[in-house]
Amino acid sequence: MVTLRQIEIIRAILVTGTIAGAARLLNISAPGVSRLLKYTDQSLGFRLFERRHGRYLPAPRAAHIFEQINNVYKDVEDLRYLIERVDIGTGQELKIGSAPSISMVMVPRAIVRLRRRHPDLVIDLNILKMEETLDYLLLGKGELVAMSHSIAHPNIASRELAHGRLFCIVPEGHALASRTEVTPREIASHPLIGIDPADPYGRIMADIFRRSGISFEITIRARFGSTVCTLVRAGLGIAVIDQFTLAYGSQPGITALEISEKTEFKTFLMTRNDVTLSVYAEHFVKLLSEEMRGVANAPRAAATRGSAVARP
Numbered sequence: 001m002v003t004l005r006q007i008e009i010i011r012a013i014l015v016t017g018t019i020a021g022a023a024r025l026l027n028i029s030a031p032g033v034s035r036l037l038k039y040t041d042q043s044l045g046f047r048l049f050e051r052r053h054g055r056y057l058p059a060p061r062a063a064h065i066f067e068q069i070n071n072v073y074k075d076v077e078d079l080r081y082l083i084e085r086v087d088i089g090t091g092q093e094l095k096i097g098s099a100p101s102i103s104m105v106m107v108p109r110a111i112v113r114l115r116r117r118h119p120d121l122v123i124d125l126n127i128l129k130m131e132e133t134l135d136y137l138l139l140g141k142g143e144l145v146a147m148s149h150s151i152a153h154p155n156i157a158s159r160e161l162a163h164g165r166l167f168c169i170v171p172e173g174h175a176l177a178s179r180t181e182v183t184p185r186e187i188a189s190h191p192l193i194g195i196d197p198a199d200p201y202g203r204i205m206a207d208i209f210r211r212s213g214i215s216f217e218i219t220i221r222a223r224f225g226s227t228v229c230t231l232v233r234a235g236l237g238i239a240v241i242d243q244f245t246l247a248y249g250s251q252p253g254i255t256a257l258e259i260s261e262k263t264e265f266k267t268f269l270m271t272r273n274d275v276t277l278s279v280y281a282e283h284f285v286k287l288l289s290e291e292m293r294g295v296a297n298a299p300r301a302a303a304t305r306g307s308a309v310a311r312p
Contacts, residue, residue, distance in 0.1 A: 002040065002043075002044075004072075004076060005036070006036060006040050007069050007072055007073060007076075008026065008073070009022060009026065009033055009036050009037065009040075010037070010040065010048060010066075010069055011069055011070065011073050012025045012026050012033070013033070013037065013049065013056050014056075014058065014066060014069075017055040017056055017057070018054070018055060018056060019033050019034050019037070019056070037049070046059070046061060046062070047059050047062075048062045048065065048066075049062075092118075092120075092121055092122065092278075092280065093121070093122040093123070093124060094114075094121055094122070094123050094124070094143065094278065094280040094281060094284065095124040095126075095141065095142035095143055096123070096124070096125055096126070096142055096143060096144055096145070096146075096281070096284060097125075097126045097127075097128040097132075097133065097136050097137075097141075097142045097144070097145035097146070098125065098126070098127060098128065098145065098146045098147075099127075099128065099129075099130075099145075099146060099147045099148050099201070099267075100127055100129075100224040100225055100226060100245075101148055101201065101225045101241075101242050101244055101245045102146045102147075102148070102244055102267060102288075102292075103125070103127050103146075104225070104226055104244070104245050104250060105244060105245065105247045105248055105250045106146075106244050106247070106288060106291050106292050106295070107125065107146065107288065109248075109291045110284055110287040110288040110290075110291050111123060111125075111284070113287045113291075114280070114283060114284050114287055117283065118280060118283075121280055124142070126141070126142060128145060128147075129199075129223075130147065130149055130151070130199070130200045130201075133145045133147060133151060133270060134151065134153060134156070137156060137270065137271065137272050138155060138156075138272065140272075140275075143271065143275070143277055143278060143281045144269060144270065144271045144277065144281055144284075144285065145269075145270045145271075146161060146267060146268070146269055146270075146288060147267065147268050147269075147270055148200065148201050148204065148242070148265065148266070148267055148268070149200035149201070149204075149266075149268065150268045150270065151270060155272060155273060155274065156270055156271070156272065156273065157270065157271050157272070157273035158268050158269070158270045159268065159269050160266060160267070160268055160269075161267040161268060161269050161285075161288065161289050161292055162267055162289060162292035162293045162295075162296050163264055163265060163266040163267065163296060164242060164243040164244055164264075164265045164267075164292070164295065164296040165242075165243055165259075165262075165263045165264060165265055165296075166204075166205065166208065166240050166241065166242055166243070166259055166263035166264075166265055167240070167241060167242075167243055167246060167256040167257060167258065167259065168182050168187050168238060168239070168240055168256070168257045168258075168259055169229065169232050169238060169239050169240075169241050169246070169251070169254045169255065169256050169257070170232065170238045170254065170255050170257065171232055171233055171234070171235045171238075171253065171254055171255070172253055172254065172255055174235075174238065174255070176190075176238070176255075176257060177255045179257055180257065180258060181257060181258040181259070181260055182257050182258075182259060182260065183259075183260045183261070184208050184209055184212050184214055184259065184260070184261050185212070185214055187208075187209075187216075187238065187240065187259070188209055188214045188215065188216040190237065190238045191219045191220075191236070191237035191238070192216060192217060192218045192219055192220075192237055192238065192239065193218065193219070193220045193221075193222065193228050193231045193232055193236060193237040193238065193239040194206070194218045194220075194221065194222070194228060194239050194240065195221065195222060195223065195224075195225070195228065196218075196221050197218070201225070204242075204265060205239075205240040205241070208240060208259065208261055208263055211261070212261065219237060220236055220237060225241055225242065225245045226245065228241060229241065229245065229246075229251045229254060232254050233251070233252075233253040233254050240259070242265040243256075243265065243295060243296070244265070244267070244292060244295060247295045248295075267292060269285055269289075
């Protein structure tokens with residue numbers, strides 16, 4: 001039996017014509033090449049090369065062997081090439097979905113790190129609301145969705161990504177802007193901007209008032225958290241928003257205040273339970289989870305401010 005290493009050395013000798021040349025080509029010692037050639041000749045029962053004037057030339061009886069060695073070597077090189085292309089993502093595509101709250105800051109930071117590892121990977125990112133998630137996954141439009149709410153479905157697997165907390169956001173210069181903390185009752189006493197409480201994301205925000213039995217009214221409703229932030233910045237009211245939307249100073253012109261009542265904002269990864277994730281999807285999930293947990297575990301001062309440059 002001839003190993004791939006033996007084939008590599010035999011071809012190197014064939015190309016360079018010398019033991020020393022083969023050693024330089026393969027970046028190994030000349031004695032090592034000589035020993036392996038001798039061992040190969042003994043295993044085969046005949047010499048592969050004849051030495052003439054200091055050069056190694058193919059032995060006539062081994063001509064057919066060298067032809068096959070070249071074919072095997074080419075196939076191995078083709079395999080290496082394909083593996084390298086997969087490693088950097090050439091010709092590959094990753095399709096992912098995300099809730100708006102996660103797609104604003106967290107997903108881009110994870111993608112930055114993913115592209116460092118797979119620079120040629122094509123990435124298709126879809127911003128989805130909860131009602132769009134089932135079709136996206138079940139119809140095979142994408143591999144995974146990062147959401148702020150889980151879905152109970154027999155064909156959907158759900159696992160927690162990270163959990164953070166909620167903040168009250170006010171425009172700079174607002175009467176509350178000098179505060180570090182506010183109560184739910186104080187928040188409800190101001191004009192509120194938010195997402196429809198019937199929406200899963202909106203319900204998370206509204207629950208801080210419902211738990212305390214506080215009446216509230218959303219005077220301006222928006223579809224996405226980023227739009228809520230823009231409306232707050234314009235001075236049209238205040239809002240409750242998750243810390244992932246606010247992370248790394250992504251919302252200038254507003255001030256984030258702690259809420260006195262304990263709040264929790266859970267995020268989930270959803271996939272089809274009958275499909276195995278690609279290596280790119282698995283890597284993305286790992287990076288996204290790291291980014292989100294890093295924000296969730298950061299001190300308060302870093303929860304809504306900081307560098308927008310993703311880690312290596």
